[in-house]
Amino acid sequence: MSPGWSLFFAHPDGKRVEFALQDGLRVGRSPECEVRVANAFLSRVHFTIVASGDGFAVTSNHRHTARGGGSTGAVLGTYLNDEKVLGTRMLKPGDRLSPVAEPTAEHPIFEIGPTVDPLPPGTDSRPKRKGFFASLFGG
Numbered sequence: 001m002s003p004g005w006s007l008f009f010a011h012p013d014g015k016r017v018e019f020a021l022q023d024g025l026r027v028g029r030s031p032e033c034e035v036r037v038a039n040a041f042l043s044r045v046h047f048t049i050v051a052s053g054d055g056f057a058v059t060s061n062h063r064h065t066a067r068g069g070g071s072t073g074a075v076l077g078t079y080l081n082d083e084k085v086l087g088t089r090m091l092k093p094g095d096r097l098s099p100v101a102e103p104t105a106e107h108p109i110f111e112i113g114p115t116v117d118p119l120p121p122g123t124d125s126r127p128k129r130k131g132f133f134a135s136l137f138g139g
Contacts, residue, residue: 005056005093007049008114009037009108016036020118021091023051028061034121039108046060047078052090057098060085074098 006018007025014071019035026033030044045061055075060078082101095112 004115006118008111016117021056025049035107056091057088059088
């Protein structure tokens with residue numbers, strides 16, 4: 001895979017964010033992650049993208065088996081195209097990563113695709129919230 005590939009994440013509100021793939025790109029809830037996503041289905045450091053040969057691979061950092069909350073009851077982990085990642089797996093364009101085997105709208109889904117307009121590593125992926133007055137007066 002050439003250097004021109006990114007990890008994409010779509011928020012429930014429809015906003016799509018992009019992070020260029022790089023060795024050691026960590027995804028999870030922790031402020032230490034290069035890709036931070038506030039979602040109860042993700043671990044503090046859920047998975048890591050690593051350089052491997054002429055491409056990139058994903059390594060699951062999710063260390064325990066847990067059941068997702070809510071109505072899903074799904075077993076959490078790191079899934080590549082609905083198959084659980086055990087160890088490290090190579091990535092290719094079009095691949096989909098998620099914390100459950102069959103994600104629904106409440107689960108974060110990440111996709112691998114061509115780089116378009118990536119955010120700098122460490123950028124908080126959460127949509128910016130407007131303040132109370134800005135939301136009232138269009139600020």
